[in-house]
Amino acid sequence: MSKPMKKQLSSFPHSFFSKRHIFFLALLLSLVHISSLSAETNKTFSQLMQQPKVLAQITPRDISPKTLHTFYASHHYKQFWTDEKKLNDAGIELIKIVLSSNKKGLSPKDYHQDLIVKLLATKKGKIKWKRKLKPQEIASLELALTNAALNYTVHLHRGKLNDETYTPRKVSDVERQNIAPHLFKAATEKKLEDFFSAYEPTLKLYANLLDLLEEIEEFVEKTSEWKTIPPQETIETLNEEKPSLPLIRSRLAFWGDLKSRHDNASMLYSEEVKEAIITFQHRHGLESDGKIGRQTIQALNVNPQERKNQIIANLERLRHLPHTLENRYLWVNVPNYSLQLFENENELINMKVIVGQEKRPTPIFHNTIRYIVFSPVWNVPYTIAVEDKVPELIQDPSYAEKMNLLVYHAANGKEEIDPTTIEWEKYKDAKEDEFPFRFVQAPGNNNALGHMKFMFPNKHAVYLHDTSSRSLFQKHHRAFSSGCIRLEKPMWLAQYLLNDKKNWGEKKIFESMNKPEETTVYIKKPLPIYINYWTAWKNKEDKMEFREDIYKLDRNISNHLLSTGKH
Incomplete structure (x- = not known):
């Protein structure tokens, strides 16, 4: 009790208060005092x-x-x-x-x-x-x-x-x-x-990536030293011995692709090691031939922390997608060189694609396919004209005729020019505002767009299309285009998109593909398309899969993410 309060109490006659009264009064005053202190403390934050x-x-x-x-x-x-x-x-x-x-x-x-x-x-x-x-x-x-x-x-x-x-x-x-x-x-x-x-994404891939992140963390925690497998000649002959094989065996066992651990010190390229290499190659989107070449060694040298950063980069990209997708959509995965068509979560189409090369990458975005152009005319972009076509014309003056390539004055766009009369050497390094020509490739078998293109108007000026260079689909690495996406089986997609359009069966499509002029057909039900960049996921067997970061997007995203915090 405070001194002033004691003084006030002492001024009353002792007969006024019993000891019991004084005790309860003191208790009451103490509670009031505590209450006022509490109120003052609560006010502190406000103040x-x-x-x-x-x-x-x-x-x-x-x-x-x-x-x-x-x-x-x-x-x-x-x-x-x-x-x-x-x-x-x-x-x-x-x-x-x-x-x-x-x-x-x-x-x-x-x-x-x-x-x-x-x-x-x-x-x-x-x-x-x-x-x-x-x-x-x-x-x-x-x-x-x-x-x-x-x-x-x-x-x-x-x-x-x-x-x-x-x-x-x-x-x-x-x-x-x-x-x-x-x-x-x-x-x-x-x-x-x-x-x-x-607020979290609801896509299945999100949960898939979180599971993968949890699993890779276990590999990070058990990594003490990560030795680099040196570059070497391709190992492909069974039962040959190489000094690098003990480290390769150890690495395959670390990731679970090689089950046996008792002879990891062996320098022998055995059947068991070859099978493990094929499994590893398949999980990393490499040509699964069992040969231990440059790309396989490169993938084997990626450590768990780098894989973790790769998964985190994929999670960042996924958060930029809509959190729910439509009932039907196209799903392109650029680093996997693949296209899938989903309807009610069922995969109806799966095909190979050719995507942009590193210097002309396919942009990552989503849009909606609205129409198809059969027997398309190709208006050659400036970059391709100067960097690709002009060197061909310098090398072979008859190139334009062979490829059905027409040359026009850029100024009026209508006056056709004989390409053999032009000194193309002058224009091999021309800037866009200095290049006075416009290249157009007419419909036909040599047309770079093939017999059809699928249009979703966008600021990147990219689209899906057929191709005259079909042998490239046999390649495992398929980053060859200038940004557009070339389809392995365009006819499948055309039939799907036009199956509800009257008189547009297979015969009509085939006729339109081979006409000397363009035919534009609008789709009754426009189809959403997602052009993605996924380099990590778990497959149906619950195994980790990774793909090469062909555009270095994972690395760039990781650098930006790590600039603000450590994972």
Whole structure:
């Protein structure tokens, strides 16, 4: 009891209070005093939030103090993650979620891990959940956890990088404002897990990649030393001995492709090793011939951490897709050189494709196929004209005639020119505004687009098409085009798209393919198309599969992701 209160009590006659009265009065006054202290502590957070200088000091760098102040002011400065001096249950749950964000292919570093550890961890690094904190520490932690939860939600939902460019981007205040009310409601109702799950992609591939990430983490943890298998001549003869085979055997056993471990020191290229190599090659999209050549050695040298980064890059790309797909759609996987047609989750078509070479990559995006052009005319793009066609014309003046290639003045576009009268040497390095010609390839068997093209108008000017160079489908690596996608079996796709269009059966399609002029046919039910870049997944046998990062997109995405946090 305070001294003033004692003085006031002593001024009353002793007969006025019994000892019992004095005890209960003292108890009552103490409770009032404790209550007032509690109210003062609760007010502390509110007071700190309304002091601009203090608010600026405790606000995380990637969000404005004004934004956080608005969020909390609209909720009467309620604390969602903390109590008077410590974390509440919602705060504990949130921290456990964000500190395990690596399981989702994200990084705890991005969600204020350093501050959480600084305020709550013991010297041994263990989180002390009920540690008491000072008012400013509580306020700082409260704001950091709100920011962490908002950023984590956005990253789960649509990734950390910009669409198409895959360069780092900041979470916008608009995104935060849209999420905040739902987040605070979930915190109050103790439904955080359900809240975050609702923002995750629902595609089957997402769950597939998360399983793969969990599995690869086991390989990362058991990796101590990773020796590089040196470049060498192709190993292909059974029972020959090579000094590199013990390391190759060990690597195959590490990944589970070689079951026997007792003779991994052997330098013998046995039948068992060949079968393991074929299994490994199949899982990595390589030609499954059992020969240990450059590409196989290159794949064997990729360590588990690199594979983990590759999976994380795939997860980032997946978050940029719509979270639900249509009942029917085309699914192109560029690094796998494949196209699939799905209808009600059933695969109806599966074919090989030829995609863009590294210097002219096929763009990754989604769109809708709206019409087909049979017997197409090819208006040759400037880049292909100067880099591909001009050297051919220099080498062989009759090339244009052989390939049914017409040359026009670019200025009026109508005046045809005899290509043999032009000194093509002058234009082999011409810039676009210096190249005065336009190349057009008429319909026919030599046309680079083959007999049909499937159009989904887009800013990249790419499409699906037939091809006159059909022998390239026999190649295993098929990055040969200038960006467009060449189809192994275009007739299958044409029949599917026109099966509900009257008088457009196989005979009509075949006739239109061989006409001397174009025929454009609009599709009754436009078909969504997703041009993807997947280099990691689990197959139907639950085995890990990887593909070569042909455009170095995985590497670029990993570098950008790792620039803000460590996985």
